[in-house]
Amino acid sequence: MIQARRGEILSLVHQHGELPVSELSKLLGVSEVTVRSDLQVLAGAGQLRRTRGGARLPLDVRGEAPLEETRHRHADAKRRIGRAAAALVQDDETVFLDVGSSTTEVARALSPTLRNVTVVTPGLNIALELERLPNLRVIVTGGTLRPLQHSLVSPYALEILRHIHADRLFLGCNGVDAVQGITNANHEEAEVKRAMVSQSRQVVVVADPSKLGVVSRAHIAPANRVTTLITARHATGPPADLLAMISDVQVV
Template sequence: MQKTRHSEIISVLNERDSASVSELSKLLGVSEVTVRSDLNALAQTGLVRRTRGGVARPLGMSERPLEESSKQQTAVKRRIGEVAASMVQDGQTVFLDVGSTTTEIARHLSPALRGVTVVTSGLNIALELERLPNLHIIVTGGSLRRLQHSLVSPYALELLSRIRADLLFLGCNGVHAQHGVTNANFDEAEVKTRMAEYASQVVVVADHSKLGVVSRAHLLPLSGVHTLITGRQATPEQLSPLFPDLTDIRTV
């Protein structure tokens, strides 16, 4: 029952920024004492933020439009994109996730690549890759999320189930020692998780501001990540908890 209540509380915060104890008590059909206990437990995990008389999304957890997030940590994302793009080799099939950091990967892919297939759920990424005539580009299809210019279920999941990739470059909203890799949007999380399932190697690209952060939707544990590429601004306090589950961490 407690896990069910916790899931419902997170679902409420997925729809709006905050909720009061009295509102949640009526919604869940339990006492306010029980709600407060649930909120305190969730706050300790970082999934919610306690406020006077209620609960709110953690600071920084709200999803921003792609154009806005692209203006944050610009230089770091550019370096991450360059390093990640250099990992792609001729003949590979690559899943390229949506987001501002993965867009930088698309911008830095070499025109000299041959026989590479890129599968993406990002419309803006597909447009970026049009400049590379030797790449085979597959767009997943699905319902449009205007905020991120991304395509989500149901059709995206069906197409991804038919493809096996050598590499996945995965964007996210949080990388945490206990809670793994997480994302702000549940619909996009479905696509990201499916990509990870069908990729031989998962490379998470996340600037240092996302380390130690927990967002709403779980993608995969750290044990499912082969490489993390992050910014050189990452501190030892941010990086040390990620070991030993994640041993290949590249700071750029």
């Protein structure tokens, strides 16, 4: 019952953008004390932002952190997510493997028994991770280096992506929101991510729970473009509106 109520709170805030505690109390038929307690939990999980007397949609305004730093955040969750995502790759597939700490865990978890798999990546560190798998063909997109994420962006990264069609994309991001979709902190990287989305049959988003319900600066894709969302266990669980929007949500 508590989880359902908190899911309804998230849904209402996403519908209206911002709501006061008094209005949430009336809509849900519970006391304002109960609403404030729920908002405290949801805000602590990064799924909404507290305001003076209410709550609003979260906006991720944090500056970018180096990959070497972000890989230590939610490390166990990211390893579980990476293993679950890597298990989806089958022989004879072509896959896009995006940049980021969660997608790096996907690379580390790919099976050495895979055959005739082509991995296309804009991530230099991911390409190096895949050197241990001699049966994989690895294509690096090329482009201009962004040192923080070891990623390759415009102008040349987009050119090669236009010529490749992938069975699936493993997409990293900074925010997953039912209304605002999949978002990223950096506009240049988001441009490359959008190109991979457009060239992929399936889109698999890998995101630890801190990304759920968060909206960042640059739009990548609407939530209904996501085939599968792989996330990790968390006290509040994925927001109800995300569960309604994405048919395949895996919590590992």
